[in-house]
Amino acid sequence: MRKTLAVVVALALALGGFMIYDSTKTKQASKLEFVAGQANYPQYTTLADLEKDAEVILEVKFTGERENIEVKQSGFVIGTLSKSAVDVLKIHKGTLSNKEKTTVYEEAYIKGDRYHHSEGYKLMNERGR
Structure with missing residues (x-):
């Protein structure tokens, strides 16, 4: 019984910690001024x-x-871009010298507390959103 209770408490603490972490990240992102x-x-x-x-x-x-x-x-200086490293999952068209990794230049960047973007461009993230 004690082991079950300990596991339930550990899971609850882990879930609570994740929820606090996630809400903190969301609050930090919402503090950005969009330009x-x-x-x-x-x-x-x-x-x-x-x-x-x-191509x-x-x-x-x-x-x-x-x-x-x-x-x-x-x-x-006429502009700023984000230089983002990506892993190549699949090549649909064309060829690359390094078939595993490449760089993507994105039309947005974060500087200080401002998110600069062109026409609503949204930066890639690890979640794929």
Whole structure:
């Protein structure tokens, strides 16, 4: 009986700890101020049109490694991107020199307490959302 009670208490504590951790992460993310920019990209109406123009199409998983990269032109910063490391799960089109890992440049970044993004772009995360 004591072992069962100990297991139930341990599970309850673990679940409670996870819930507190998760709510803390959510509160931290909700403290970010969102800063939106505009983008000028082609808008594809069908997947076939996108596939026709794409050189490489990959299925990837974000590794959690990310850094901000300043884009410069003539010595001046003209933008900032996130440089995100990903594991390649599947190559649907094209070829890669390293078939296991690659880098994706994303149209959003976090600096301080601000989340900067283009047209609502959402950064990849480890959960796949």
